[in-house]
């Protein structure tokens with residue numbers, strides 16, 4: 564089946580994730596890997612991005628998803644990544660900006676944070692998602708026009724809201740991403756491209772182990788559970804987009820009469 568021939572749903576039903584063309588950054592570990600696995604269990608067409616080529620190849624072989632080797636923090640990688648996503652999937656309906664950097668590890672106060680470490684956190688957690696979203700915006704807008712979905716999920720954190728000491732570079736970059744998502748949503752929501760910013764909760768992943776080495780893993784969420792909760796939120800957004808589209812159609816019919 565071609566990636567673009569995926570609307571199995573009757574016209575009057577909202578699209579489901581199983582029918583979408585999905586791009587996920589950071590698909591080889593933790594939450595991103597759980598999302599790739601969950602999406603490929605259905606009929607979704609999935610492409611994911613990460614830097615480590617061997618791990619990309621392994622996850623691609625395991626899941627059947629398209630693996631793209633790239634660094635979202637590198638400006639020069641973004642257009643190639645976006646072109647590969649569009650080429651491999653034939654477009655994109657759902658973009659998950661999940662890949663993230665903690666900034667300097669071990670975590671440290673802002674006064675001890677190098678400017679370059681803050682720059683690196685911003686490059687991965689803010690500029691990368693911004694650039695990739697912009698590069699894929701034409702495809703997302705086309706998806707919205709075709710009533711296929713068009714959702715961008717920016718993976719957030721409670722550190723985007725709470726000023727945790729030691730989490731300055733990460734927290735500031737996630738706060739900026741959270742606000743960026745809200746502004747994107749105000750600007751493009753009326754055109755059918757929705758932006759979500761969701762904290763997946765504290766999860767048992769390599770990133771968490773790096774940040775909080777003493778944490779008891781049994782107190783942390785499983786990435787698969789967080790992935791399921793995020794996908795449920797996306798399904799709700801798809802239903803809202805669909806209802807808004809139906810309303811617009813009814814209003815247009817009423818005006819024509």
Ligand SMILES: NC(=O)c1ccc[n+]([C@@H]2O[C@H](COP(=O)([O-])OP(=O)(O)OC[C@H]3O[C@@H](n4cnc5c(N)ncnc54)[C@H](OP(=O)(O)O)[C@@H]3O)[C@@H](O)[C@H]2O)c1
Pocket residue numbers: 588589590591592593594595612613614615618633634635636637660661662663664687718719720721762763764765766767768769770771786
């Ligand atoms: N874990 C938690 O408790 C927690 C809590 C709140 C929010 N979050 C958020 O949840 C998301 C996922 O976190 P996680 O814990 O699952 O992380 P993780 O296990 O460390 O996985 C990160 C993934 O992103 C990739 N990646 C990192 N930097 C990249 C870059 N510059 N370009 C492309 N890919 C890159 C990694 O692969 P490569 O290294 O090969 O590139 C890996 O696949 C992040 O946005 C994080 O901020 C996590």
